[in-house]
Amino acid sequence: MVIAMTKGLSLARGVYQDRGLRMRELRKSGKKIIGYICLYPPVEIITALGMIPFRIFGDMNETITAADQVSTTLVCPFLRSIIDLALKGKFNFLDGVVGAHTCDIGAGLILQWRDFVKSPNFSHLLDVPHTDHAPAVDYFEGQINSFKRHLEEFAGQQLTDDKLAKAIELHNTQRKLVRQLYDLRKPDPPLLTSMENLEVLVALFSLPVDEGNELLENVIADVQERKDKPDKKKARLLVWGPVFDNTSLYELIESAGASVVVDDTCVGTRAFWADVKPPYDLHSLAQHYLVDIKCPRTYRQAQPAELKKNYDKDLESRFDYIKKAVTDWKVKGAILQSVKYCDTHGYEVPNLRHYLDGLGIPSLYIEHDYSERSLAPIKTRVEAFVETLG
Amino acid sequence: MSETATPAKTDQKRAINRLKSMYPLRNLVQQDYIDTLNASNEGKPTVWAMLNYWEGDLPLKAMGLNIVYPENYSTLLASTGSAESFLDASDSDGYPTHLCGYGRSTIGYSYRMMKDLNGRIPPEAPLGGMAKPTLLLGSGIICDARFKWFQALGRYFDAPQWVLEMPMMGTAEGTEPDLEGYQIKFLVRELQAFIAFLEKLLGRKMDWARLEELIDLAVKIHETNWQISELRKSIPGPMHSTDFWSSMPPSLFFAGDMATALKLYQDMLAEVQERVNNKIAGINYPEKYRIVFSELPPWHSLKFFDSLAEKGWNFVFESRGYHAPRPLDFSHVSDPLEKLARLSRNFIFSIHPCALEDGIANPVAEVYLQTAREFKADGFFLHPLISCRAASAGLRSVQDFLMKRLNVPTLWVEGDIIDKRVFNPQETLARAEAFEQTMEHYRKVRKAQGLDW
Numbered sequence: 001m002v003i004a005m006t007k008g009l010s011l012a013r014g015v016y017q018d019r020g021l022r023m024r025e026l027r028k029s030g031k032k033i034i035g036y037i038c039l040y041p042p043v044e045i046i047t048a049l050g051m052i053p054f055r056i057f058g059d060m061n062e063t064i065t066a067a068d069q070v071s072t073t074l075v076c077p078f079l080r081s082i083i084d085l086a087l088k089g090k091f092n093f094l095d096g097v098v099g100a101h102t103c104d105i106g107a108g109l110i111l112q113w114r115d116f117v118k119s120p121n122f123s124h125l126l127d128v129p130h131t132d133h134a135p136a137v138d139y140f141e142g143q144i145n146s147f148k149r150h151l152e153e154f155a156g157q158q159l160t161d162d163k164l165a166k167a168i169e170l171h172n173t174q175r176k177l178v179r180q181l182y183d184l185r186k187p188d189p190p191l192l193t194s195m196e197n198l199e200v201l202v203a204l205f206s207l208p209v210d211e212g213n214e215l216l217e218n219v220i221a222d223v224q225e226r227k228d229k230p231d232k233k234k235a236r237l238l239v240w241g242p243v244f245d246n247t248s249l250y251e252l253i254e255s256a257g258a259s260v261v262v263d264d265t266c267v268g269t270r271a272f273w274a275d276v277k278p279p280y281d282l283h284s285l286a287q288h289y290l291v292d293i294k295c296p297r298t299y300r301q302a303q304p305a306e307l308k309k310n311y312d313k314d315l316e317s318r319f320d321y322i323k324k325a326v327t328d329w330k331v332k333g334a335i336l337q338s339v340k341y342c343d344t345h346g347y348e349v350p351n352l353r354h355y356l357d358g359l360g361i362p363s364l365y366i367e368h369d370y371s372e373r374s375l376a377p378i379k380t381r382v383e384a385f386v387e388t389l390g
Numbered sequence: 391m392s393e394t395a396t397p398a399k400t401d402q403k404r405a406i407n408r409l410k411s412m413y414p415l416r417n418l419v420q421q422d423y424i425d426t427l428n429a430s431n432e433g434k435p436t437v438w439a440m441l442n443y444w445e446g447d448l449p450l451k452a453m454g455l456n457i458v459y460p461e462n463y464s465t466l467l468a469s470t471g472s473a474e475s476f477l478d479a480s481d482s483d484g485y486p487t488h489l490c491g492y493g494r495s496t497i498g499y500s501y502r503m504m505k506d507l508n509g510r511i512p513p514e515a516p517l518g519g520m521a522k523p524t525l526l527l528g529s530g531i532i533c534d535a536r537f538k539w540f541q542a543l544g545r546y547f548d549a550p551q552w553v554l555e556m557p558m559m560g561t562a563e564g565t566e567p568d569l570e571g572y573q574i575k576f577l578v579r580e581l582q583a584f585i586a587f588l589e590k591l592l593g594r595k596m597d598w599a600r601l602e603e604l605i606d607l608a609v610k611i612h613e614t615n616w617q618i619s620e621l622r623k624s625i626p627g628p629m630h631s632t633d634f635w636s637s638m639p640p641s642l643f644f645a646g647d648m649a650t651a652l653k654l655y656q657d658m659l660a661e662v663q664e665r666v667n668n669k670i671a672g673i674n675y676p677e678k679y680r681i682v683f684s685e686l687p688p689w690h691s692l693k694f695f696d697s698l699a700e701k702g703w704n705f706v707f708e709s710r711g712y713h714a715p716r717p718l719d720f721s722h723v724s725d726p727l728e729k730l731a732r733l734s735r736n737f738i739f740s741i742h743p744c745a746l747e748d749g750i751a752n753p754v755a756e757v758y759l760q761t762a763r764e765f766k767a768d769g770f771f772l773h774p775l776i777s778c779r780a781a782s783a784g785l786r787s788v789q790d791f792l793m794k795r796l797n798v799p800t801l802w803v804e805g806d807i808i809d810k811r812v813f814n815p816q817e818t819l820a821r822a823e824a825f826e827q828t829m830e831h832y833r834k835v836r837k838a839q840g841l842d843w
Contacts, residue, residue, distance in 0.1 A: 070786050072774045074804070101558050103534050108783050110560055114751035115787060125560030130530030130537055131553050135579035139557070142572050146563065299528070299537050299553045305587045309544045309551065341488050343779060347538035350484035351545060367486060 008218040009196055015203035016247075022207055023054055024093045032095040032155070037082065037109060038243075039271050039293055040100035040128050042285045045148050047209055048167035049155040055205030056091065057245040057267075058082045060372050070116045075105045076341050077370040078243055083109055086117045096122030096154060098147070102297050103344055122154045131299045132291045141286035148282065165280040170209045177216035178204070178272035184223050185261045186329055189232040191223050194239075194250040194260035201267055202245055233259040235389035236330055238322070238361075240264045240352065241337040242345050248372045249337060256383040257390070262329040264322055270295055273321070294321055297344045315355040322352075326359055333389045334363040335382065339370045362389065405699035406630045407674045411658035415637035418646030418654070419462060423517045426456040430521030435592060438520065438549075439643070440536040442529035444608060445577070445734040446554050446584065447644045450527065452601035453588055457527075458520050459643055460499075464492035467499075468689035468808045470516045476502065477808065485542070491777040491808025493539035504546040525591065526551040531738070532558070532711070533780035552587055555580045556738065561751050564742035577731035585727075602726050607648040608733065612714035614655040615641045619713055621662045623765050627706030628665035630672030631683050632695055634708055642712050671704055678702030679768045679829055682761055684788060685709055685781035687773065690810035697819055701826070707765045710757045711781070715740050754784035755791040762798045766843035768829045770800040776812050797835045801825045 006014055015022060023033045032051040036043065043053040058081025067084035085091060097120060099110035110125040126143050129136035148159055181200060184191040200219055204212040235258040239249070245267050250260050263269055274292035276284050290298065302310065302317040325331065334356050338345045349365050356363045364385040368374040430436050437450055437457040450457055467473040473491070476498030481487055483501050485494060502512040503522065511519035526549050528537035537553045544551070557573045585596050622629050637658065640651035664670075671677045681698075683705050688694065695705065715737045723729045745756035761767065770792060774782035785802075792798040801821060805813035836843060 070790065072782050072786055074774055074776055074782050075779050099560075104532065104780055105783050107558060107560070108752070111751040111784075112787065114560075114562075115755070116790075125563055127557050127559050127563070129555050129557075131555060133555065133580065133583065135576055135583065136555055138579075139555075139572075139576040142576075146566065146569075296538070297534070299530075299541060301551070305552075305583070305590070306550050307591050309548045311544055311548070314544050338486070341779060343489060343534045344538055346486040346489050347493070347535070347542045349486060351542065353484060354545070365484070365486075367488075 007215070008222040009199070011215055012196070012200040012203040012219060015206050016199040019054075019057070019202065019206040020090075020093050022211070023052065026052055026208070027093050027095070033093055034096040034098060034122075034151075035091055035094040036098040036100075037079075038100055038102045038106055039266050039295065040102050040289050041098040041126055041147070042144055042289060043209075044164065044167040044171050044276065044285060045144070045151060045159065046098075047170060048159055048163040049151055049157060051095070051151075051155060052208045054094065056082055056097070057202070057205070057243070058370060059085055059090075060246045060248065060370055062088075063371075070112050074341065076103075076339060078339050079105050079109050081370055083112050083117070086113060092119075095120050096124070096151075098124045098126070100126040101128045102295070103342075105341075124150050128297075129290065130297075133304070137283070137286050137290055140290045141283050144282050144285050144289075161281070167209075168276045168280040168284070170213065172275045174204065174209055174213050174216065175272040175275050177213060177220065180220055181216060182262060182269065182329075184220065185259075188236065188330065189230050190236075190259055190261050191226065191229060193230045194254060194263075195247040198245075198247050198250060198267065205267075230259065233257055235259070235332045235386055236261045237386075238262050238264065238325060238329070238331045238334045239268075239337060240322070240334060242339055242342050243267055244337060246372070248375055249368075252375055252379055253335065253382055253386070256379070256386045258333070258386045260335075262325045262331065264294075264325065266295060269325070295344075296348045315351060315358075319352060319355045322355070323359055326356075326361055331361060333385065334361050335385070336363055336365045338365075338367055340367050405674055405696040406632055407670070407672050409629060409633045409637075409658060409661050409672075411654065411661045412633045412637045415640055415651070415654045415658065418651060419639040420517060422456070422645050423458055423463070423520065426458050426521045427511075427518050429456040435524040436521045437525045437527055438523040438540070439527040440529045440540065441531070441643055442527065442536075442554050443531050443556065443734045443737045444644070445531075445556065445581070445730065446527050446529065446552075448601060448604045448608060448730060449581070449585055449588060449596065451604055451644065451648070452597050453592060453594070454597075455525075455592075456521075457643075459639070459645075460496040460520065461492045462639055462643070462645070463499075463520055464495045464808060465689045466516055467495050468810070469692065471690065472514060472516050473690075473808050475514060476512075479506075483545075489777065490533075490535040490539065491775075491806055493535050493542075494777070495808055496539065497542060500543050500546040523547060523549045525549055528553040529556065530554065530558075531556040533778075535780075550591065552584060554584065556734065558738065559742070561742050561745045561753055561756075564739055565746055570739075573735060574728060574731050577735060578725070578727045581727045581730060598726065604644075604648060605726055605729050605733070607652055608644060609717070609720060611641055611644070611648065611652050611655060612733075613717045614652065614659055615714035616717055618655070618659050618662050619707075621659070621666050622707055624666040625680070625766065626669060626671035626677035627680060627704045627765075628662050628670060628672055629706075630695070630699070631687070631705035631708035632692060633672065634713075635687060635692075638709075638712055641714055672706070673699040673702070673704045675700055675702050677704040679826065680704055680706045680766055681769050681771055682706065682758070682765060682767045683708035683771045683773065684758060684785065685711060685773065686775060686778065686807050688805045688810070688813045689807055691813055691815055694815045694818070697815070698822060701822070703822070705771070706767070707761055710754075710761060750791065752784050752787040752791075755787040758788045759791055759795055762792055762796050767798055768833065768843075769825060770798060772800050772802050774802070774804050776804065776806045776809065778807060796841070797832045797839065799825070799828045799832050
């Protein structure tokens with residue numbers, strides 16, 4: 001069995017290549033697997049109730065066919081890919097599915113799932129407010145409470161404070177370890193390639209949290225001692241944008257002569273950059289997911305209820321964490337990537353590019369349709385961009 | 391079959407039999423642009439607002455602010471053929487071309503105003519243009535663009551932005567027993583914060599008596615519109631969709647003076663009632679097919695509906711997301727903010743119990759199943775938009791449920807609200823001809839199944 005025999009980067013690659021592998025094993029042993037979409041369902045509650053959270057991704061190499069029956073071609077192809085896979089039975093190891101209103105189409109996906117995929121029986125949609133206003137955080141806490149009650153009923157057990165605290169600690173440990181993993185790419189050349197990094201992260205979303213933590217500890221130890229270090233490249237880049245769960249884009253960039261050393265994406269840093277803060281209760285979870293996760297889907301401003309917009313301060317309040325990444329990882333350029341029809345990221349692009357200009361960081365914006373073939377025309381642009389950084 | 395319509399005696403040349411009461415309602419929104427320009431010239435604050443399903447419109451009006459709606463102005467840009475240069479300006483400033491056409495045209499307009507013209511209104515803007523805003527009111531209702539595109543305008547304006555919240559649930563979650571109170575509490579707190587912000591921004595207090603007056607007017611406007619919608623179920627359909635689109639702003643975002651709007655809608659109700667009494671149709675041709683349109687029309691090509699009217703296609707209902715919801719009983723509610731919260735929330739949540747009862751997760755599909763039954767629709771014209779996710783995403787479900795549950799066929803025509811290059815009227819007319827055979831066939835199927843249309 002691949003899982004039992006491998007560890008470290010080999011294990012990460014094995015899981016990356018067959019994400020359902022460990023889930024099917026666990027299900028056979030009686031565990032319940034809860035699939036979730038996007039970053040906003042609080043995985044700590046799933047873990048605390050003895051179930052396994054599994055982040056649902058699409059598949060860039062699977063041609064979308066079945067989804068055309070239930071979804072127009074004019075919406076996010078990543079989400080279309082997910083419903084396509086669901087209709088084809090590729091998630092039949094799930095016992096439940098949880099979505100969140102992180103964007104219009106993401107919320108609609110759960111409704112499509114209920115109407116057309118129909119299984120598994122358990123599904124839940126969390127409403128996520130659009131702002132970080134104090135009443136919105138309280139409202140979201142109520143939503144998390146409603147999710148907790150629904151999942152307790154499904155699990156046949158109550159969530160105690162102690163179980164929740166332990167689960168939060170486990171997930172916080174994972175966040176801390178991921179930050180240590182990213183530290184391995186601070187040296188020049190980085191000790192880990194962006195492809196390897198992504199394989200590890202995708203594996204984390206496909207394993208129980210304790211196994212993921214063990215994987216991270218092994219990877220970090222192995223990489224610190226590795227002899228076959230990645231080559232030094234012409235430029236060190238940051239990649240920004242919505243979900244990218246496939247190494248192909250990173251391969252394309254690295255083959256153009258650049259190292260991707262850090263990212264601001266929702267398969268990368270966004271899930272791991274902030275810890276859930278004590279006290280470990282539902283309000284802490286609401287604060288973490290709605291306020292501390294930095295995704296363009298949430299509206300933020302420099303000052304609550306500000307009476308005048310100051311553009312520079314506005315950009316600073318929205319993107320200052322990117323400045324820190326640029327400094328800490330010695331970034332020389334940024335690639336802003338987005339899947340087509342992603343409105344929340346699309347409106348962000350000129351403002352972020354302007355902000356990066358102010359930091360002296362050149363940037364390139366690329367769009368794709370969440371298929372490997374759509375990356376081919378981008379290659380020349382990436383190569384030219386990297387050339388200008390050299 | 392519903393070939394009972396009698397062609398109108400007046401204006402035989404026009405294919406669509408426009409309601410006379412529609413024109414003054416259409417003019418009300420045009421007056422808003424002029425009033426806002428005048429207010430701006432006098433140094434008074436002005437607002438650009440997103441469609442917010444009444445949550446923010448009424449507090450703004452109660453504070454005496456002049457408001458324009460860029461979503462509505464964009465329809466004007468499209469229908470006057472003025473949108474292209476603004477779309478180009480948005481593209482040139484780096485905004486992706488797949489974004490909302492309304493958003494792109496507003497961004498382009500703002501770019502022209504602030505980057506090219508030093509704050510002056512672009513001379514090519516129709517109706518005198520939109521005055522420079524002193525407040526941007528975004529909304530989280532239904533569409534992500536409603537807060538993201540105003541956030542993007544921070545690039546051009548120093549106007550502050552406020553974003554209104556509105557719960558958006560799944561159908562099953564939307565019927566939890568303790569949900570209503572918890573959501574109303576949330577919305578009231580949000581409204582309190584919004585009003586506190588407005589008071590600080592404007593340096594004056596909310597006129598609560600005026601707000602209550604406006605809420606009462608809003609309730610009456612919606613009740614009147616609801617009655618008009620109910621009358622439209624008649625055969626032949628007395629009011630064509632184009633009349634709805636032309637007259638919807640005073641109900642959809644309370645454009646114009648609300649007391650005047652109420653009077654004009656009452657006039658419209660009387661005119662529609664008269665048509666129903668006399669079996670007068672909304673088209674000047676015999677009503678052969680009763681069609682429902684979903685969701686937003688090609689504003690740049692509305693004349694296209696004349697060609698379909700000549701073929702006996704009567705668009706009897708449309709754009710369910712833009713209609714007044716079923717009236718609520720407010721007699722037990724005294725707090726104006728709670729009334730406002732309930733009025734606004736009603737739009738989103740009123741359909742959830744019906745959908746759940748029907749075994750449907752997508753409330754949009756449920757809405758159109760009800761519409762098909764109540765309006766005895768022969769077919770649906772579905773218009774997925776290349777630049778609007780909110781209006782397009784659920785249409786496949788609508789198509790699927792209409793056929794599976796009711797054997798009502800759909801004509802699927804991709805297009806756009808702004809970009810006329812992606813809509814081909816000639817090709818659509820050719821497809822419409824073939825679709826008539828489909829509608830005829832499914833009439834027989836429905837009859838065989840015991841349905842009454």
